[in-house]
Amino acid sequence: MQYVNRKSLIAALALTLAACGGSDVQTEPAPELTISPIEAGEVCEAGGFAVLIDGEESAVVCNGVAGAQGEAGEQGEAGEQGEAGEQGADGDSPVVVINPIEPGEVCEAGGSEVVVEDAEGNVLDSAVVCNGVDGADGASSVLVINPIEPGDVCEAGGSEVVVEDGNGNPLEGTVICNGVAGADGMDGEALTPEISVAPAVNCATGGVSVTIGDAAPFEVCNGEAGPEGPAGPDGASPTVEVAPIAPGAQCEAGGYLLTITDAAGAVETATVCNGVDGEGGGTTNPDPDPVVTISECMIVTDTVATPEGTAADADGLVSVEVDGVGTDVPATFVAELGYGDASTDPSTWTFAEGISDATGELLGEFGATIAAGDYGFVWRVALEAGDAWTYCGVNGVIGTFTPADAGTLTVTGQTGGETQAIAGWDFVGSSLSASEGTGSAAFYEEGAEATCSFFGSGAEWACDNFPVGTDFFDTDGVTPLVDTYFRYQADFSGFSDISVSGTFKVSNSGPTHLQIAAEYADGSLEFMAAPFEITVRNSNFDATFVLPPAAGQAGPVAYRFYPYNPSTSGGNMRMINLTFSGTAL
Structure with a gap:
């Protein structure tokens, strides 16, 4: 029979037994060891057994399998076959023996010796498991509240909260001072301080850290070990309850009452009053002005x-x-x-x-x-x-x-003559004749004159079907890609320093840009350096544009207004009024 992971078995036994406690602290009984047979199969080809500690499998020992078949003998003249090899011997199972140990020098409270032997009785390993001795008594902490008279420690008096052990020795403490008189100001509200409790950091036996309002936190530790004897209860942290005190005889400006109950049920109380208003101070306005x-x-x-x-x-x-x-x-x-x-x-x-x-x-x-x-x-x-x-x-x-x-x-700048109106249009009714000077206006769609729809009552000239796209010029930067425009013709050639002012309106889906070009008698066009970006939607807006040509040069025969890049072809732009002005040459 072969051993599978024998050292692991013994180590597992030792670790499992040690985990139940050493000779100084063990209080649990010795572990229960069970040996269970395993049928031949996937776990052990020739069968075997499992060692269980407290019902949990710790190790598996498999029987040895049959030896390999011997090789056939060489064929002689008669060609006789070699004999089969003999089957290997079964492996031996180890024996686990548990011997009790009486209380004494080896184990103060008694215990057990676990011995693992082979089939011949030879000891393979052993371990001693001692029962634990009784723990020492715990001691409860006591919470004491001492009043503090007005003076250097607390200007308006207060309370000292002290945590003592069972022998009256102070362990931790904190001072809570009554509020002093504040400066004059608006009445404030009495607020209940926030109480928070967290695990203690500096307590060897555990405890809690208590924070009251903005005061520094203090720790209340569990009781430490007392004289040896029967096991006693754990130390307990006190409970703290806070109740508000309305302004009155007890606290002029209100405050709060602390009720502290320790582990033994003893109750102590402490009163903490808010400071009263004094000269020159102020409090939070309960009804602040709107911002x-x-x-x-x-x-x-x-x-x-x-x-x-x-x-x-x-x-x-x-x-x-x-x-x-x-x-x-x-x-x-x-x-x-x-x-x-x-x-x-x-x-x-x-x-x-x-x-x-x-x-x-x-x-x-x-x-x-x-x-x-x-x-x-x-x-x-x-x-x-x-x-x-x-x-x-x-x-x-x-x-x-x-x-x-x-x-x-x-x-x-001026180049000689006075600035004057050249021509103007206010689009009332269906007439597109100039309201000032002499001139005419028309709408061109894809280079051909077209009828422009009149919006509403006809008081505004509104057109749509403008080109959709953000690019106005071709890649050469000169040739316009857009050929839909408003055209205004007047006697511009007798003027220089020409500008136009007007009122416009664009629908929500209307054009986003407006480019203007001067049209000369030979058919050439001179555009503004940059288009005007339309940012106002569905509301009248005013705009003034300085037009080509350069200052001091004669004007063209007409001006073209190119709206472009609406979000839909139905987005429209409305001309409400336009006035061209210039300096007479």
């Missing part, structure tokens, strides 16, 4: 151009919230429109008072005295005069404004 904030502020018309000596408008938008909810702009609201060198701090620019209404729409005007040049412009707003200004950028970001967020103001 009013500017939640959004932006420039709506981000590009403005005007001839020197001519005023121009710019508009903006602001939103106000009360405690996070949108509301009307307050009557105290102030707004200013300013301009200056775009490379400098906008707080140093020139500002003039603007107009704001309850809906948050802002309207301001640049004066007619601004010298020719290129400027940045910006709206700045405040909830009331004297508050810090909030500067409004073209991207709607507030609080991080830089000069790069400013709008663009271009004032063109």
